[in-house]
Amino acid sequence: MxxxxxxxxxxxxxxxxxxxxxxxxxxxxxxxxxxxxxxxxxxxxxxxxxxxxxxxxxxxxxxxxxxxxxxxxxxxxxxxxxxxxxxxxxxxxxxxxxxxxxxxxxxxxxxxxxxxxxxxxxxxxxxxxxxxxxxxxxxxxxxxxxxxxxxxxxxxxxxxDKAQADAVDARTILDLRLGAAFTRMQSLSLQARFGQLSQQPISYGPCQFPTLGFVVSRYEQVQAFSPETFWYIYLSLRTTVPSSSKEDPEDVEFTWKRGRLFDFEVSLAIYEGVVTNPTARVTSVTQKPTKKWKPLPLTTVELQKSGSRLLKMTPKKILDISEKLYQQGFLSYPRTETDQFDPSFDFMSLIQKQTTDTEWGAFATSLQDGGFTRPRQGKKNDNAHPPIHPTAHVANLAGDEKKVYEYITRRFLACCSKDAEGWETTVNVTCGREEFYSTGLQIIERNYLDVFPYDKWVGKHIPEFKEGEEFIPTVCELKEGQTTRPSYLTEADLVGLMDKNGIGTDATIAQHIQTIIDREYVVEKKEGSIKYLIPSKLGIGLVEGYNKIGFEKSLSKPQLRRETERRMVQICDGNTSKQEMLNQSIEQYREVFLRARNEFNQVISSVRRHLEGRPPDENMPPDQGPHNDDDDNNPGNPPNAQPPTNKPPDGNRRGGGGGNGGGGRKPAPPPPEPNSRDDFGIASGSLSRPSQVDSSGNSDPTEVLCKCSVPVVERTVTKESANKGRKFRACGNQGGCDFFEWMDIPSSSSVASVTVPTKRMRSQTTSGGGGESSSNDLPVKRCKCDMTAVEKTVVKEGINKGRKFWTCPNSEKARCQFFEWGDEGTKSAPAQVLSQDRLKTNDECFKCGQSGHWSNACPNTGTSSNKTGNRAFGSNTQSNTSGECFKASQSFVLFSTP
DNA sequence: GCAAGGTC
Incomplete structure (x- = not known):
């Protein structure tokens, strides 16, 4: 045969x-x-x-x-x-x-x-x-x-399997119909009005629009963000060393277990409790082995994500290079969803091929000599291709090809190595009634880290503490911080979001991103070494316009595509036929199309507003009359739309208002400052409270949304740890963003009815031009807006990294020019450190400025804060009978031992 | 000139 x-x-x-x-x-x-x-x-x-x-x-x-x-x-x-x-x-x-x-x-x-x-x-x-x-x-x-x-x-x-083949046919036909219908409708309509858009089609696709939607959604969150002030107790101890010792004393910082609070009064009350009895007692010292896990076998999506982040290339470019290296026989097939190696996979002969390399050859040899451990098994398997790995050793690559090959090879060798091992020490202390902790890390075996420099694991020394030991902290401060705005979407973020939401396949995700860049819906903007995606005026205008129409299932969100995917699965499972699925889906999209066309004015005016910089004009007269189905003479345009304007192609340049001159598909306004870190040294992403913005950009006071604009979900920690049983809120979009919030850390709306003032009560005598207040006893940094300056730390790489500075607490747009290094100037202690003596001499209530009572018992304001009771404040020996009261501006740092 | 999905 x-x-x-x-x-x-x-x-x-x-x-x-x-x-x-x-x-x-x-x-x-x-x-x-x-x-x-x-x-x-x-x-x-x-x-x-x-x-x-x-x-x-x-x-x-x-x-x-x-x-x-x-x-x-x-x-x-x-x-x-x-x-x-x-x-x-x-x-x-x-x-x-x-x-x-x-x-x-x-x-x-x-x-x-x-x-x-x-x-x-x-x-x-x-x-x-x-x-x-x-x-x-x-x-x-x-x-x-x-x-x-x-x-x-x-x-x-x-x-x-005919069912699977049918499912693909159905999707292909559906995508063709709706893609062509929407693309022609919106292109013909918008190009007739905006000459500068006539260069190329204004395409719509069920994958490219949700991709654009992710970019615009993040952009809106960044724009809508307004910083919130929070407070936290900072505790540290400077160790003493014998005078004979050559060692320097070290500062051990303790983290407050509550994290941070968004209510000043509550924070202050708690802080008062701590400084009343500031002796810290070590409640436990635990030591346990810890590991940093080696990476998982490499999938296409992961290659694009980490490659974009680490190698600074676009996902498309990474895939193109991988494809080329594959065709040359250097790499395995680069389009794979699989992150587990087949049981019979021959690792050793591949490792052998890498032993001759000048950079990682010795490591490969060490794997042969007993260092080999089977790679971790991921959860995905496309049953078609193994994880991406080098199939041959090649030494003469250069530029981006070398970078991609090196990453894939090092990752493969790292997979075949062992997890890094360390020893973690946690010291728990109580101070007042509050709990704090400090952790140290000693790295024992670097293992895979030796071949995989893309991962960082830094040891941290912690001096020896004994359970039951007591000490007086060197610094006990109530510090103020501010949430920082989320950053724009990076390509790596976007690949991850698309993957999680089922937009595109491993082979097409990069293409969809490229499409929205080619269509000029999105521009790439480089900030330092990171590339962010920022929507253009056209991109924002389109998404905003469709959002205004208010579809139940938005054209720029992943739901519709997910439904298509679900219906395909139904075909595969034999629960529906190809024709039935097509009938349903086409009907659904036809309705969406009709509504979009009838209300396309929203899109037109939104695009116009962004392209021409006009102020929002909700009162724009509606276009002429209802839709007329007989109007087939000019089929491309929504028949109810305004007639095309007679503007020249550069008409929008005369539009005024925006002053953007060039018109056309310009990116949106400039980005805010590069992502910064706050005083915790925690990346801002994890500290950002989400702005509550719905798809149309309006605030929704009733629902907490994560960074993907999806309602958050509530979860409970189940892992054995100190936090077991603790509830938290997280991204409602299957982990599409890094939103995280403990539920037991009260927010300003849930703890006290007192509104936390953005500007706190202050001393009557302040310096107007920024700098310190004129109070001799109590230097307080004031910015030019006459607000309490906040202390921040430089995180940007450079000679000032780690250096502290004082700046205006306002958000970027409202921020004044005030700036002062924390380690310069004569009067400025790094923070407002008060001696205990001083505490006793400043006796005004921070709310009303009068003596004789404490702020939390101030008779001159609301009583809600009284529930915390009178507390001694600033003294570890005296109670509230001293009757001392403090100004708010002096309340940040109250405690310092000699 | 439209889509998304394969592959070159």
Whole structure:
């Protein structure tokens, strides 16, 4: 019997030929320069020809009556006749199949084992039946190109899965219809009004728009962010060393277990409690081994994410380079969802190939000499390809190719190494009734870190403490901080969001990002070494406009695509038919389309507002009349839209208001300051409280949203730890962002009815021009807005990194020019450190300025804060009977031991 | 000139 085997791509055809033939085969060229036919006799004595296609063979398109952009009302594209044909560039492949099929009894499909593979398989069958209608069809099922699996697939073939193929057909037709309908409608309508948009189509697609939506959504969060002030207790101890010792004393910082509070009064009351009895007592000292896990085997998405972050290349470029390295035989197939290696994977021969490298060769050798440990198993397996790994050693690469190859190789070797091991010490202390902790880390074995410099793990020394030991902290301060605005989306963030939300596949995610850049919906902006994605005026205008229409399921959010995906799964499971799914989905999108077209004024005015910089004009007169279905004379335009303006192409430049001069697809206003860290030294992302913004940019006071604009979810810590049982709020979008908030840390709205003032009460005598207050006893930093300055730390790489400075507490837009280094100036102690003596001499209530009572018992304000009771404040020996009261501006740092 | 999904 003669068997014709057809793989999805030439490389697979070659690989399976090598395995099945045992290396004994003949090669015939075809009229396609990539496709070869391999002939041999298999062990079953059947003669085999192995060939391939190159992805899909067939393409859908509207038939000629509907192909021209002005040939029909875009609405009709939801029903227009669709034809399927072999595109010109695939004709040579078709010809080869027709010719090979003619002389064969069995057709065996060797495409990838996924939905697309089943669909491509059906396409191959369709073509082969042209010349051999009765050909017997089988499907070889394999998940890795290893001899055992390939022989098994050849000897135990199965049937093609028509349901999976149908699911792909349904999606293909749906995407064509809705993509073309929306693209023509919005392009024709907007281009008629805005000449500067006529250069290229204003495309809509069910993947590209949600991708744009992620970028715009983050942009809106950044714009809507307003910083919130919080307070926390900072405790530290400077160790004493014998005078004979050459060691320097060190500062041990203790972190407040409450983290931070957003209510000043509550913070102050708690702080008062601490300084009343500031003796810290060590409640426990625990030491335990800890690990930093080695990375997981590499998938395409992970390569693009980490590559974009670490190698500073676009996901598209990384994928293109990987593809090239794969074709040269240096890498395994770079499009894979699999993060687990097959049990029979031959690690050692691959490690052997790397031992000659000048940089990581020694490490590879150490893996051979007993250092090897099986890679971790991830949870994903596409059953088609292994994780990305180097297949050969190559030393003569340069530039970006070298970077990509090196990353993949180091990652592979890291996977084959051991986790890094360390020893973690945690010292828990109580001070007053509050709990604090400090941790230290000693790295014992670096292991994989030696070959994987992309991961950092830094040890931290902590002096020895004993349980029960008591000490007086050197510093006990109530510090103020501010939440920092979230940063714009990076490409790595976007890849992650798309992956999590099912937008695109591993092979297409990078393309969708490139599409929204090519369409000028989004521009890349470099801040330091990080590339951020910022929506253009057009991008914001489109998303904002559609959001204003207020669809139940937004065109710029992932829900609709997820529904399509769900319906595809239903087809695969046999729960619905291709036609039924298409009917449902087309109906759904047709309704969305009609509404979008009827209310397209919203999009037009939103785009106009952003392009021409006009102020929001909600009162813009509605366009002419309701939609008229008979209006087919000008089918591209929403019939109810305003007539095209007669503006010249640069008309928007005269639009005034924005002053952006160039018009066209300019990026949105400049970004805020680069992401900063606050006094905790925690990246701002984790400290940012989410701005509560709905899809239309309006505040929603009732719902807490995460950074993806999705309602947060409440969870409980289940892992064995100090926080077990503790509740927290997290991203409601399957981990799409890093939003995190403890629920037991009260927010200003839930703890006290007193509104925390943004400007605190202050001393009557202040300096107006920024700097310190004029109070002799109590230096207080004041900015030029006459607000209490905040202390921040430089995090940007440079000679000032780690240096503290004082700045205006306002958000960037409102911030004054006040700036002062924390370690300069004569009067300025780094913070307002008060001696205990001083505490006793300043006796005004911070709220009313009068003596004789404490702020939390102030009779001159609301009583809500009285629930904390009178507390001694600033003295560890005296109670509130002293009757001292303090000004707020002096309340930040009250305690300092000599 | 439209989509998304394969692959070159």
């Amino acid at each position: 003669h068997v014709l085997c057809v793989a999805e791509k030439p490389s697979i055809a070659k690989s399976i030929t090598q395995i099945l033939s045992g290396g004994q085969f003949n090669i015939r060229t075809t009229s396609n320069k990539f496709i070869k036919n391999y002939d041999f006799t298999y062990r079953t004595h059947d003669t085999y020809t192995v060939t391939s296609v190159a992805g899909h063979l067939l393409a859908f398109d509207f038939n000629s009556a509907f192909r021209g952009w002005n040939s029909c009302d875009p609405l009709t594209l939801f029903d227009a006749a669709v034809e399927v044909k072999v595109p010109e560039d695939k004709k040579s492949i078709e010809k080869n199949l027709v010719s090979e099929a003619r002389r064969t009894q069995m057709l065996m499909i060797w495409t990838d084992c996924d939905r697309e593979g089943e669909n491509i398989g059906m396409e191959i069958v369709q073509i082969c039946r042209k010349s051999n209608p009765n050909i017997n069809v089988k499907r070889a099922k394999f998940s890795a190109i290893i001899p055992q699996q390939i022989h098994n697939a050849a000897q135990h073939p199965v049937e093609l």
